[in-house]
Structures are given as structure tokens and as C-alpha cells.
Amino acid sequence: MYEVFQSYLNSKIKLSEDQSKYIQSLSTIKKLRKRQYLLQEGDIWKYNAFVCSGCLRTYSLDDKGYEHIIGFAIENWWLGDRESLLSGEPSRFNIDAIEDSQILLITKENFDKICQEIPPFNNMVNSILQHSFIASQNRIHAAISYSAEEKYLNFVNKYPALANRVPQSMIASYLGITPETLSRVRNQSVKKVK
């Protein structure tokens, strides 16, 4: 399963065979079955994680026990709770598998070591962080500006790979609307297209 990560890396930066082996030596693969937790509220998150296969979600639970989905991750996406990683505090989030998944884990310490020792890797990480930030700015924009229908269409447009892969109720939660509203919105959109 390391190959998935390897080809990801190769698509982004140039590494010698030694460097690649070195990174591999600091990585571990974790297999998760559907519904299995990768991180549970209260745990402290200590890794940088990369999804080699499968699909996961990050979510929080409110007072009433409702789930609010913060994000999804599929193959070739990074994953984790940066807040807990950075602060060392227990996480407020849960991460679990929506499908059977395989995750590559690198501890914070090892990750920092790699960043220091392989500057191109560090640059890649920074670039990813920049892009993540921009993506979340765009999500904020959508959340405060769009109607339920626009939110859904925007989502499908941006993440077609997810739209047909995760349950609708989770997409609804991700968009901040109820499953019922999403169901109706989809129905109407279909009618409009006709």
C-alpha cells in the first residue's frame, strides 16, 4: 500500500530512492474497517495521515448528539486533526471510516524530521497547507453565501468523486442542511434540468 503514497510523492516532488526508502521506514500503514475509528473525541492526535485507499470523515458531536461533518477524505488526501496535533490537547473530533480504508501514518516527530531533512518535502507540505487554507476559505464563502440548493450543486461540482460515494445524509451534514432538505433539493434540481 505504500506505493500509493509513493506515486503521490513522485507526482509532487523528486526524491532519490534512498529518500523514498527513508520516508517509508518512518511510515506505518493502518487498516480500518468500515465504521472503525481512526480518532475518537478526547484522544490526542499525533500523526500526519495520508489516505491510501478508502473513505473517511471527520465530525463533531453537539450537545444533542447530532453529528456535524467537518470533512471527508479519500485516496490521496491528507487527513487528521491539526488542532489537536498542534496544541497537544484532546481532540474535539471523531474520525472514522466510511469504507474499509488503508491509512498511512507518520508521527509528528518523524514528519518534522522528514521536513527538515528533505526540503522539497517541506515545500510540498507548505503548499498543501496553503491550498487547504484556500479551500476552507472557499467553503466558508459557500456556507455564508449560498442557499441549500447552491451549496449542493457547488459540492457536486467540486467533489464529484465524493457525491456518489458517501451517504446523502453525510453530505447534508457537511453542507449544514438536513437530509430531508437535501433530498428535496436534489429532486427539484432534477426537475429543473428536465
Added chain:
Amino acid sequence: MYEVFQSYLNSKIKLSEDQSKYIQSLSTIKKLRKRQYLLQEGDIWKYNAFVCSGCLRTYSLDDKGYEHIIGFAIENWWLGDRESLLSGEPSRFNIDAIEDSQILLITKENFDKICQEIPPFNNMVNSILQHSFIASQNRIHAAISYSAEEKYLNFVNKYPALANRVPQSMIASYLGITPETLSRVRNQSVKKVK
């Protein structure tokens, strides 16, 4: 006005006098009057900007000409359009001054130079980016999970310095609600406290 930035830097990292002078030599100060643009939709943004004094907002305009406020910035905050900076594309946003302001500007090229030549500076920048990302994750969480009232209370709690400084209508826009709704929400909150 450089002193503001200097003390900010000193609070974060240790710099020699030479380094500090060097950074200063690559910085320029721009004065803005209230309502003046720092960036206009369609411009390409090429700086990292730091607010020395005053208050600004970043916003977009939708099809109907409504403003959607993406963010605020006051003294000791960083500011800019990372998307345009990174992509080199024209910005989709406007940035203008809510109060008379003074902004320190460093071009992307010079900024990168500083990052390369002064590793602690680079670390600081990364740490800021991390924190910005976490902050935007939290804003997303609020946007999809909270009612109008909760959004407002959360905002006041997190940014008390802004709550009494920027017009309510802008706060409403930032929260993704109408000014009228915000006005009613505040009224009700006051009553509840009594």
C-alpha cells in the same frame, strides 16, 4: 509605524538588529483612508500584508451586488488574498479600509527571500498558516452547526475587539445572516441576560 511590526516580530521570534533592519528594508508602509481599497476585484495580489493600525475587511460581491464579508483584520493581523497570491490569477475579492489604516507590505518575492534567509521567520509563518487554517475550520464548524444567535455570541466571544468596532451590518454579513436578523438576535440576547 514599522515599530508595530517590529514588536510583533519580537514577541514571536528572536532577531538580530541586522535581521530586523533587513526585513524593514524590504517592507513598505501604505496608508489607507477609510473606504479606500487595498485590493480590488480583478487585481492580482502580490504581497504579504500586516496591519499596523486600523481595520479592514475582505469581501466578495455576488451577482446581485451584495457584499459577503470573508474576513476582518485589525492591528497585528496578517491580511491578503492567498488564492490570488498563490495562483497569480486576478482576485475575486475586495479589501478595503473600515477605518484609516496603515499597512505594512512585503512583496511575495521579498517575503520568500526572508523566509529562506531567516529560518525562524519561516517557522513563524508556517505556524501562522497552521493557526489560520484551524481558525477557518472552526468558522466552518460554526457556520454549519450554529443558529444565528449562536453564531453571534460565538463571534463576540472570540473577537470582542471587533464586535464593538465594525458596523453591525458587516458582522451580519460575516456571519452569513441579514442585518435585520442580527439586530433582532442582539435584542433577544439582551432580554435573556436581564
Added chain:
DNA sequence: TTCATCCCTTGACATTTATCAATTGCTTTC
């Protein structure tokens, strides 16, 4: 001072979205 502007508030009403409940069709599990 007076006028004009801007921002906030308030009311009446419309629209959107949420909530609750029932039904159906699928998976999953035993």
C-alpha cells in the same frame, strides 16, 4: 445650525429550511 447620510431598529409578511412522522426499499446480519 441644519441638512444629508448612514446605520440600526422595528413591523408585517414571505420564503426557506427544520422538524416530526410515516413509508419504502436496501443492505446487512444471523
Added chain:
DNA sequence: GAAAGCAATTGATAAATGTCAAGGGATGAA
């Protein structure tokens, strides 16, 4: 293969929020 859950749909209704319109108070300019 039957039973038990889970997801999606649909309807009826409620609640939250938006829209439109009017008015008032502060602030700044002439």
C-alpha cells in the same frame, strides 16, 4: 431467506430567517 436496521423519500406543519418598507438617531459636512 427472513428479520432488523439504515437511508432516502414524502407530506404536513412549525420555526427560523429573509425581504421589503418605514422611521429614528447619530454623525459629519456645508
